[in-house]
Amino acid sequence: MATTSNLDLFPARISDRTVTATEAPKGIPIAGGFNPANDTVIIPVADTAFARTVRLHESAHAIWSRDGAKPDAVSQACEDAKIHMKLHTTGSTRRDELYTAASEARNVAKAIRQGRKDRALQGLALLRAASILLKPDSSEPGIKTLITTTTAYHSQGMELVSSILAEIKAGNMDAAKRLTSVFFAGKDADKTPDPEGEEASDSDERSEGEPGDTDSDEGEPGDTDSDEGEPGDTDSDEGEPAKDSDQPSSKPEDRPTLSAPTMVEIPREFMDGKPDDYTPEPAKKAERAKHAELARRDPEDGTVTVIDCLPEDKPMGLAIPYPKMYVHTLTPNATRKVKGKGRNAYRSTDVGLKIRMNRLALNAASPTGGARIFETRHLGGTVLIDASGSMRLGDRELYRLAEKFPAGKVAYYSGRVDGWCGPFSTPEELECGWSGDLVIYAANGKIRKDHGACLPKRHVGNLVDYAAIIWLLRQPAPRYMLFDKIFTGTSALIKKAKTLLEKAEAQKRITVYRHMETMMDEVRKLR
Amino acid sequence: MPDLTLTAPPATADLFPAGTPAPAPDMMAALAALMAALQPKAPAPAAPVIPAPPVAEPGPEKVTLGTISKITTRSKWWDVLEACLAAGLNRILLVGPPGTGKSTTADTDGLRVTCHEDAGPESMIGTFIQKDGNTVWVDGPTSIAMRAGKRVVSDEFDHNSPECLSLAYATLDDSPSIMLPTGEYLVAKSGYQLIGTSNSSPSDFPEAILDRFEAIIVAAEPHPNAVKIVKAQAGTKADALTGLMNNYYRGLNTTQYAFRGNPTLRKCRNFAKLLDAGLDENVAAQVVFGNAAKEILSAMTTSSAKVGE
16 A cells, blocks of 8 residues: 655645655754745654654744745744744644653753853754743643753843743744844843844854754754744734733743753653763763774774765755765784695785795706796785675685785775664764775785675675775775776765766776676786 | 279270270260360361352443543553444454454444455355245345445455455445345445454555545454453463463554555545544544554644744
């Protein structure tokens, strides 16, 4: 039976226009976004409370935020708060909304505790959470988190937030923006600055949706939308002025007054199963990185280096991280020597000689007078092999090739997406959604020990062609590449990899062979 | 010393070996009484054992339109089934693991069809037979149910043959009607209900069939009436056995019975019907839209919103 996915259902949320929805790509730091210019949204498609709320949020933007994108965080925050105040959610939808708001407040608390600098983003999330939580049917733990976090964020946080929401409700968006600027700036309300000059989105603060922002997994939807909400616009008839607000719980006098705590109290009611052990973040990060590297390494690996490519894809202005390629080198105790068979065994150097005892006397007694002992040259350089599924290479083929390049370097690479060949282990992989491995199979006359039928760190895809070519160009010449020239990855990445390889081929810096047998034939000729 | 005749009971005689002075008669009587008291009591004659009648446990309370609002997402499937029937839904699919009492619960009128791949339409609507030298038409369970306005249970609905499945489009329609081979055009009477049961995922059904079922209920735990029978027969092991059984069903993975209903005309009408009857919106959405329930409810928040509002 064909069933409708959450992606297909999204247009049904909007009554008077057709909005095209696409799934939010993996690895981007935002959960969703709406582009009023072409009526497109990116949304998460999961069946979770958070994802449903993001879809609700974006659909509300698609209905009420059609006046174009606003560049600053203040306008964005006011717009977000406005649409959530307009939404009248009930039942499970309201529970989803409450859960998400409480999670957001909790994550802002965490960011404050960690001393993060993205203040505008934190303020935006807090204001949005307040617009959801400060309603009569809110849950007590969520409100408590909001109060504690908002007070930690700004000494007059709750008063300001209440005032902002009241102004939005009354339709006074200018006043709301002025107060929001004060809230974001962290200054006292009585020092209200020039409304035009105190935007919170200072140059050192990132706007919503930029890479590496606060708790990207919790999803601050980086909308590219939001109208100004000028007084007298379509929403100005919404509700009463601030003093007649129907949000009694939002009045500051109804709330316990709390001094700014050094450690923000985090209720655990909305924790999603992850214990918060309060380890300082740098130490936690270092520990994660260490575990990630250990998980990534094989016993054969000496060191694991990472070749990264800078992101250039920006769909809807969002940077998609390129996959990282992990380079696995050899350790001496995990290798064996490359040898030929029987008496034809040769030493693993690119230049050398072999004295055969049975011919020593003959060589020494040369009629020309000199010893007829010559150095022989073996192939060196570097061979890079595309080990993706399309190449159909086995361990034996690789060994045959390694024999031909005894003193050179033989490496293979392949890429994978999360879920292929097991789940990802490192935070980088999880963030990016794809990665690759380049394994040095043989080097300096040594080769990896037998692995049976399965080569280590070999996956089915390419994905890291670009990084692999970069690696090859950094290796000693001559450079050979066994590659069927079937690139995979994002279009931009493929284009870059193709261009680089064509250029390297034209400059004779890399020789590409499409088939193993062709390569072996050429190698024989070279010898 | 008076001449005494020992009248002590034989059981006490060996207490006094030869040469021992015999005790006085009153002492003997007291001693005999004492010995008798010390003797192990003989078992009383066995009375005929009459097993106590099993204590009748109250069954699940019947859900009516008056109590339909009490049904929540935590309610049991049999209550949800009753609620759907009380709300006026007539075509319901019960899915779940084998042996939870789906068919037994649904079968109130004794009309059942077991679907299988080789079954022809005659297993549902009836066939011509030879009787007393004449060829006569005999209604099948579905025809009987349609004619009399009763409930027919279609077991193993997923095993329907293509011919029967084609017929099911008609029997599951909003106004069920079929043309019998006799030439009779049979329109279902009011009260006709079709309840299908299946052990496989509803997602395997054709979309049009799934759309025609007004509610799809996952029956993943045994009906209490069936449990009562097990309890009555298990004697002292009743608690252990029923506990084991309940634990087994609780541990079963029911995600295979998940389905996602689209907001089609029929589904929306059925949802509205359930809401109108007073059923909780989460329950109603669950039985109509399945796993898409929360998404549908969330989408409804903005689906009618206008820019100017």
